[in-house]
Amino acid sequence: MDVVLEHVGKQFGRVTAVEGVSLTVGEGELVALLGPSGCGKSTTLFLVAGLYRPTSGRILFGGRVVNDATPQERGVGMVFQSYALYPHLTVFENIAFPLRVRRSRGAQIAERVRRVADLVGIAELLPRRPAQLSGGQQQRVALCRALVKEPAVLLLDEPLSNLDARLREATRAEIRRLQRELGITTLFVSHDQAEALSIADRVGVMHGGRLIAVMTPADLYERPPSRFIAEFIGTPPMNFLEARVEDGRLAVAGVMPRPLAHPVPPGTYLLGVRPEHLELAADGDLRAEVFLVEQMGREWLVHAACGDASLRLLTGAGAAVAVGSRVSLRLLWRRAHLFDSQSGAAVPFGLADDPR
Amino acid sequence: MTPDAVGPHGRWGVTGALVILTAPIIVLYGWLLLASFSVTITGLVPHGLTLANWRFLWQTLPNEANAWVAAGNSLTFAVTVAVFEVLVGAMAAYALSRLTFPGRGLFLGSTIVLHSFPSVTLLIAIFLILRALGLYDRLAGVILVKLALDLPLGIWIMKGFFDGVPWDVEMAALVDGYSRIRVWWKVMLPLIRPGLFAFAIFAFLSGWNEFLLPYVLLPSQGSQTLSVLMASLSGEERFADYGLVTALSVFYILPAVAVFALTQRYLLRIFSGGVKG
Ligand SMILES: Nc1ncnc2c1ncn2[C@@H]1O[C@H](COP(=O)(O)OP(=O)(O)OP(=O)(O)O)[C@@H](O)[C@H]1O
Numbered sequence: 001m002d003v004v005l006e007h008v009g010k011q012f013g014r015v016t017a018v019e020g021v022s023l024t025v026g027e028g029e030l031v032a033l034l035g036p037s038g039c040g041k042s043t044t045l046f047l048v049a050g051l052y053r054p055t056s057g058r059i060l061f062g063g064r065v066v067n068d069a070t071p072q073e074r075g076v077g078m079v080f081q082s083y084a085l086y087p088h089l090t091v092f093e094n095i096a097f098p099l100r101v102r103r104s105r106g107a108q109i110a111e112r113v114r115r116v117a118d119l120v121g122i123a124e125l126l127p128r129r130p131a132q133l134s135g136g137q138q139q140r141v142a143l144c145r146a147l148v149k150e151p152a153v154l155l156l157d158e159p160l161s162n163l164d165a166r167l168r169e170a171t172r173a174e175i176r177r178l179q180r181e182l183g184i185t186t187l188f189v190s191h192d193q194a195e196a197l198s199i200a201d202r203v204g205v206m207h208g209g210r211l212i213a214v215m216t217p218a219d220l221y222e223r224p225p226s227r228f229i230a231e232f233i234g235t236p237p238m239n240f241l242e243a244r245v246e247d248g249r250l251a252v253a254g255v256m257p258r259p260l261a262h263p264v265p266p267g268t269y270l271l272g273v274r275p276e277h278l279e280l281a282a283d284g285d286l287r288a289e290v291f292l293v294e295q296m297g298r299e300w301l302v303h304a305a306c307g308d309a310s311l312r313l314l315t316g317a318g319a320a321v322a323v324g325s326r327v328s329l330r331l332l333w334r335r336a337h338l339f340d341s342q343s344g345a346a347v348p349f350g351l352a353d354d355p356r
Numbered sequence: 357m358t359p360d361a362v363g364p365h366g367r368w369g370v371t372g373a374l375v376i377l378t379a380p381i382i383v384l385y386g387w388l389l390l391a392s393f394s395v396t397i398t399g400l401v402p403h404g405l406t407l408a409n410w411r412f413l414w415q416t417l418p419n420e421a422n423a424w425v426a427a428g429n430s431l432t433f434a435v436t437v438a439v440f441e442v443l444v445g446a447m448a449a450y451a452l453s454r455l456t457f458p459g460r461g462l463f464l465g466s467t468i469v470l471h472s473f474p475s476v477t478l479l480i481a482i483f484l485i486l487r488a489l490g491l492y493d494r495l496a497g498v499i500l501v502k503l504a505l506d507l508p509l510g511i512w513i514m515k516g517f518f519d520g521v522p523w524d525v526e527m528a529a530l531v532d533g534y535s536r537i538r539v540w541w542k543v544m545l546p547l548i549r550p551g552l553f554a555f556a557i558f559a560f561l562s563g564w565n566e567f568l569l570p571y572v573l574l575p576s577q578g579s580q581t582l583s584v585l586m587a588s589l590s591g592e593e594r595f596a597d598y599g600l601v602t603a604l605s606v607f608y609i610l611p612a613v614a615v616f617a618l619t620q621r622y623l624l625r626i627f628s629g630g631v632k633g
């Protein structure tokens with residue numbers, strides 16, 4: 001079943017939490033909602049679950065408008081940001097809880113609980129209570145509870161936020177596997193971009209209650225449509241250099257002006273370059289002074305000052321950079337991005353002497 | 357403070373201090389018990405052994421209500437008050453804690469204002485209203501009055517319990533397919549059960565000890581409660597049979613002590629928010 005949001009908005013009194021969100025999640029697709037804290041991700045999820053009623057717009061499940069349908073009628077599975085297990089019930093009863101709405105046969109319930117618990121690998125935890133579980137185990141129980149009624153739509157609100165890095169990765173893969181296996185239409189909320197990019201078919205980026213882009217993870221990284229997204233996606237984050245376009249040439253602070261292949265309106269811009277697209281080179285475009293070297297195992301993250309700007313670049317471990325030394329950096333122009341300094345929108349460009 | 361936080365000497369010190377502080381009360385109740393089986397009391401010293409003071413157990417005292425009937429009335433009164441206070445209070449408290457509706461703020465404010473009135477000031481009005489409703493001198497009438505006077509505080513306390521339950525848990529139950537009323541019954545109430553239980557016991561004890569309302573509103577002997585019978589015996593001007601009064605006092609205290617002894621470990625939870633961890 002596909003889920004469609006059409007210009008959905010939600011206001012709490014005078015606070016606008018979500019505004020004009022339009023999104024289609026195809027059948028069996030996993031879409032991640034990504035954005036900084038307070039941007040309206042949870043609110044969007046609650047709207048889809050039926051816990052909040054939209055103040056504007058329409059929500060459709062499989063082509064049917066569900067704006068006025070209660071959570072019971074929508075029948076989604078949901079994992080809450082805080083897990084929200086029932087503290088007074090055992091793990092078994094927690095998972096069985098959605099099945100006990102209707103008076104199903106006890107044996108039938110037990111069998112379904114056991115099956116889903118096996119699937120997620122928590123069969124041995126069934127007799128315990130939530131307070132006797134670790135954060136990761138609670139997360140799995142919450143996932144079981146969401147899956148046990150075999151929902152057509154699954155909503156996950158930062159389900160991995162309380163896990164350590166290793167467990168987070170393992171569970172992420174597990175969620176993806178289960179979601180594919182069962183073909184569940186899924187909305188996955190995260191404020192961790194690496195998590196969103198790695199798990200999703202498509203990623204929706206939210207900012208200030210609006211959905212500002214929905215793209216595949218690769219597109220989002222390689223072709224960010226705005227400065228906000230370029231800045232938000234990618235660790236370490238993208239570098240920005242002030243730039244001007246004059247007389248058909250692109251002038252970047254401290255770099256010889258270069259002729260443009262296609263006309264770009266004159267004005268001020270920001271040139272965005274990812275740390276992996278700056279290289280140490282004898283005859284580079286930029287001169288900078290190294291002021292910090294962070295050794296991160298396989299790679300080193302080098303911080304260097306270039307005029308007013310502070311640049312980050314990635315080098316292989318053991319590179320010849322010392323704090324305080326001056327280095328020359330080559331820019332991979334073809335991988336750089338140009339953003340309007342006012343609107344922040346991406347502006348396509350290419351250099352005449354370095355065609356894309 | 358955990359028990360380990362105090363050394364063995366400190367613990368004896370604390371225990372000793374508590375023993376000394378509570379000694380007067382224990383001595384007093386011990387004396388009461390002893391006196392109830394004594395023939396005479398001269399000064400403070402009881403003499404002789406008798407069961408005569410307990411005669412109200414097998415006979416109705418002249419010109420007084422039957423002790424068993426009075427005890428029955430007290431029990432009915434206290435239990436009904438406790439049950440309805442919890443039931444009605446839990447519903448009102450849930451609504452005030454979770455729902456937004458017009459007049460919610462006003463309602464919250466007025467419950468506190470109501471509670472801050474001394475109930476004595478309302479007695480005349482209550483009397484007139486009960487008489488008009490035909491509930492004067494009826495147990496049901498006093499129960500209603502007691503409920504009305506005690507519910508505001510109860511609602512506030514129970515609202516605190518509900519406030520302590522995270523929203524997420526309730527929303528999870530909604531997503532799991534339960535209606536609001538079933539969420540209340542199957543998730544919210546079990547979560548605050550320890551608090552509710554403690555509150556019910558307090559309500560019971562408060563009902564059992566209530567004197568003023570039954571005294572004023574239940575004049576006839578058939579509907580008297582134990583507290584009123586007590587007062588009537590000890591307040592006799594002609595002669596007060598101290599032996600009889602002490603025995604009846606013990607009879608009156610025992611159920612309260614028993615309830616307290618059986619449930620005291622739950623009672624403490626009313627102060628810890630009433631939510632089970
Ligand atoms: N019940 C509410 N009443 C008033 N404002 C609310 C309510 N719920 C959310 N908001 C506001 O709406 C905005 C979006 O909140 P939301 O919980 O959706 O953010 P989020 O993206 O999930 O953030 P986080 O990553 O911190 O969980 C916030 O500014 C928040 O203060």
Ligand SMILES: [Mg+2]
Pocket residue numbers: 041042043081157
């Ligand atoms: Mg959130």
